Amino acid sequence: MIRFENVGMRYGAGPEVLHDVSFDLPQGAFRFLTGESGAGKSSLLKLMYLFHRPSRGLISLFERDISTLSRDELPELRRQIGVVFQEFRLLNHLSAFENVALPLRVAGRNEGLIRKNVGELLEWVGLKDHMTARPATLSGGQKQRVAIARAVIARPSILLADEPTGNVDDRIAMRLLYLLEALNRQGATVVVATHNQALIDRFAYPRLHLQDGVLHAQPHDGARR
Amino acid sequence: MKRRAEAVIPFGRDPAGRLTPWLIGFMTFVAGLALAGALALAAFAEGWSQGLADSMTVQIPPPTDEVADPDAAEAQLDAAVVDVLRILREAPGVAGAEPLAGEQVRALLEPWLGGSLDPASLPLPRLIAVDLDDGAAIDPTVLGARIAAAAPGATLDDHGLWRARLVAFLGALQIVGLAVVAVVVLAAATAVVFATRGGLLTHHETIELLHLIGASDGFIARQFQREALKAGLKGGVGGVSVAALTVLGLGQAAAAAGADLASPLVLRLTDWPVLALLPAVMALLSFLAARRTVMRSLKRMP
Incomplete structure (x- = not known):
């Protein structure tokens, strides 16, 4: 599903921020991506959601070498990857409903299906009464649930979350992880970048640990997958 | 909803x-x-x-040689007008040809010469307005030559230059x-x-x-x-x-x-x-x- 081989990455002409990263995630895997701030977690996620290209090495997604993909082939691949961004990145001029509907709209799905699916999903994440609310009027936890709903609405095969618990209290963080776990059980490959040790300890999933741009795989005691 | x-x-x-x-x-x-x-x-x-393409103008100048009797000169011009009118009216493609009256000629000159023009003081040419049939294919050179032959010095203006x-x-x-x-x-x-x-x-x-x-x-x-x-x-x-x-x-x-x-x-x-x-x-x-x-x-x- 996701394969990195000796991947290096740098921003422009700057120093390399990831060095020789190699790992292989099968479909349905769940991993925590851990590491100190600045260790390269966000950079690694950016490579996974095709925001950046590696400066060296091989990245394969869905059995396809991304270096061979043309620009026109990227949108189709990105639609199979759901991302929960660190700062949510909701569009403030759109309602919660329209934010969640966005991935379906860009994919050209029909309006009837969009209304049905988005309505159901917002109800599932407990935002039935906030469909028309703008992000500015929502709490941190509500915004996060909108961001998650947007990430999963198109049923992506890969779900990436960048510090999704960073802006919410522990109770909401737990609810989020249960939600991601539920999506993982439905077949999505999930990678959650976090430095919340309490959460990592509570959910027994293997870790991909980054230190100074170098990856160390750390199977958790009692790892589920 | x-x-x-x-x-x-x-x-x-x-x-x-x-x-x-x-x-x-x-x-x-x-x-x-x-x-x-x-x-x-x-x-x-x-x-x-x-408008210009559907019309032509014939100008017959007064006799250039000294004619002692002005009435004789007028009679000579009248005769030339009659000859030219006959040629024009017989020409295929010509819908009509009418000589301009002396008042009309003076009215044309008035903007340049003023309103106090004495008709007798200037030897004015005779003008004939020619209307053509729609789309008439008339060769102005041939018709002009026939008119000049009938009335020496007469010219045919098809307004082409204008x-x-x-x-x-x-x-x-x-x-x-x-x-x-x-x-x-x-x-x-x-x-x-x-x-x-x-x-x-x-x-x-x-x-x-x-x-x-x-x-x-x-x-x-x-x-x-x-x-x-x-x-x-x-x-x-x-x-x-x-x-x-x-x-x-x-x-x-x-x-x-x-x-x-x-x-x-x-x-x-x-x-x-x-x-x-x-x-x-x-x-x-x-x-x-x-x-x-x-x-x-x-x-x-x-």
Whole structure:
């Protein structure tokens, strides 16, 4: 599903921020991506959601070498990857409903299906009464649930979350992880970048640990997958 | 619950975007006036040219040699007029030929010589106005030679020189008018390009997010081209409406001042649809300019 081989990455002409990263995630895997701030977690996620290209090495997604993909082939691949961004990145001029509907709209799905699916999903994440609310009027936890709903609405095969618990209290963080776990059980490959040790300890999933741009795989005691 | 899909990119909050329809409106107004001017000139040139093409003038000069008796000279001229009239009326393609009365000739000269002209003091030529059948193919050289043979010194003027000069002058004015239209339309397209670039910068983060959730360049370009199309239509319709009202007002004001002044300011019925096409041209051009700008810019994004 996701394969990195000796991947290096740098921003422009700057120093390399990831060095020789190699790992292989099968479909349905769940991993925590851990590491100190600045260790390269966000950079690694950016490579996974095709925001950046590696400066060296091989990245394969869905059995396809991304270096061979043309620009026109990227949108189709990105639609199979759901991302929960660190700062949510909701569009403030759109309602919660329209934010969640966005991935379906860009994919050209029909309006009837969009209304049905988005309505159901917002109800599932407990935002039935906030469909028309703008992000500015929502709490941190509500915004996060909108961001998650947007990430999963198109049923992506890969779900990436960048510090999704960073802006919410522990109770909401737990609810989020249960939600991601539920999506993982439905077949999505999930990678959650976090430095919340309490959460990592509570959910027994293997870790991909980054230190100074170098990856160390750390199977958790009692790892589920 | 029925909900209307909101605009993915908030163009309404973009100050440059709000100005674009106004900018296109002003430019369409100028282009509309220039186009109306070119069309009115075309109609005017066609009418005048057609009027001159359907007529000729024969001029019979008074005898150049000294004729002692003025009455004899007049009689000689009268005889020449009769001969020329006979030739003209027998010529195929001639609908009619009538000599201008002395008063009419003096009226033609009055603007140059004043109203106190004594008919006896100047040897005035005789003029014959010739009307031609519609589309008559008359060779003025052959007919002129026959007239000159009958009345020595008589000349046939088919207005060709005047017509050619007038048509050339009005043609040049038309080209200038159309060039103004082209320049203004291109300026409007350039304004759309800059507004679109501004929009791409203003909404950079939204565009980046759209890419990340799987939007194609075409999807993003459609948001911009739809906005440009709306701006082009709004500005185009507004601008051309004001231009049309201005042309109508000018025509009426000129008509009130005098019929001769009004004729170059009047559009034919068939000209109005051409003017009405201007908003469509503006909208289409805005649409294409926005699409090309967005597609080229997005190619440089990751």
